[in-house]
Amino acid sequence: MKLGLQRLHYIDVLNCIAIIFVLLLHSSQLAHFGTLKDSNFIITEIMQCLFIPAVYIFFMNSGATLLDYRDKYDTKTFYKKRLKRVLIPFLFWSAFYYLFNSRFHSFPGPIFQENIGIKNFLEQFLNNNINNLFWFFYSIIALYVVTPVFSVLAKEHRNVLFGMVVIYFIFTDLLTYLGKLININFLTKFIDQPLLTSSFLGYFIIGYLIKENYFNRRHENILILVGFLCLLLNILNVLTGLKYSFLGNVGPFLYSVGLYILIKRLVNHTNYSYKIAQWLSGSSLGIYILHPIFYAIFDKLIYKTSAGNWKDYLITLNSPLHIFLMPFVVYIVIAIPLHYLKKLKLVKTIIP
Secondary structure: EOOOOOOOOOHHHHHHHHHHHHHHHHOHHHHHHHHOOOHHHHHHHHHHHOOOHHHHHHHHHHHHHHOOOOHHOOHHHHHHHHHHHHHHHHHHHHHHHHHHOOOOOOOOOOOOOOOOOOOHHHHHHHOOOOOOOOHHHHHHHHHHHHHHHHOOOOOHHHHHHHHHHHHHHHHHHHHHHHHHHHHHOOOOOOOOOOHHHHOHHHHHHHHHHHHHOOOOHHHHHEEEEEHHHHHHHHHHHOOOOOOOOOOOOOOOOOHHHHHHHHHHHHHOOOOOOOHHHHHOOOHHHHHHHHHHHHHHHHHHHHHOOOOHHHHHHHHOOOOHHHHHHHHHHHHHHHHHHHHHHOOHHHHHHHHH
């Protein structure tokens, strides 16, 4: 990721970390489908707490690199670049998975399709019922649509942007936590205003503010400490069997932001070229798109089963090889070939 001639190495590192977190989140799905009887159930629940910033990091990186796009090119060019980078791959891989899902099972994400047809495809596409991991595309496209509006505030009105982040946090994390704590639903359709709380706008904006060093050192330290306190509360919630309401429902925003700031600080204070991170960073979106297929291949080769046979597959979800080894094997298997394949124009068009 570049700003003028200066490459933001921490963006590369965070891209790599984010996709590894995605892979680990998706290999630890036992947390959602298993029970305490499963030997690795608790550890997968903890993994879900640790790696939840995954896609939120992508949103923050996008804000960091795009909210000031007016310094580099005009709005027409901005939309052309976003169209090429995201919309074309989104449409292609939605069509691909729609057909793939009619014959094969992969997990998590892709949804098995039975009534193949153009009308059915459109219905499934419009409702994110082809590959539900593609919720990221729907959200990031929505953010791209409104980026020109918020970019106007980027230089002269950063306090306004920060105010929007605060509002976002209040409505998405704080009111949810307080509501669960005292058993009141604050987020009715009259209170939860989508203009400021949908499509992960808070992450998008704060990524830009962090890049621009909006927060001083003291404020950053507070965000890091509070963020990791939120992580600790979530882990304690798991270890205490979800018994205490004050430990539960702690949202991911502060932990994600604290981790993001910490990694940026560590990278910026390390004398290292980060060429490997730069080399691997470009494969992150491709890995996100392709990893359900490679997870299915891994499970088929190692365990001779698939998500189509759910009862047996639940046993696979509890396997240490599936949980801990598969994400790193799949990362290497996709990232290295993809780096070279992207030199081909066609591949780069569908996997930017």
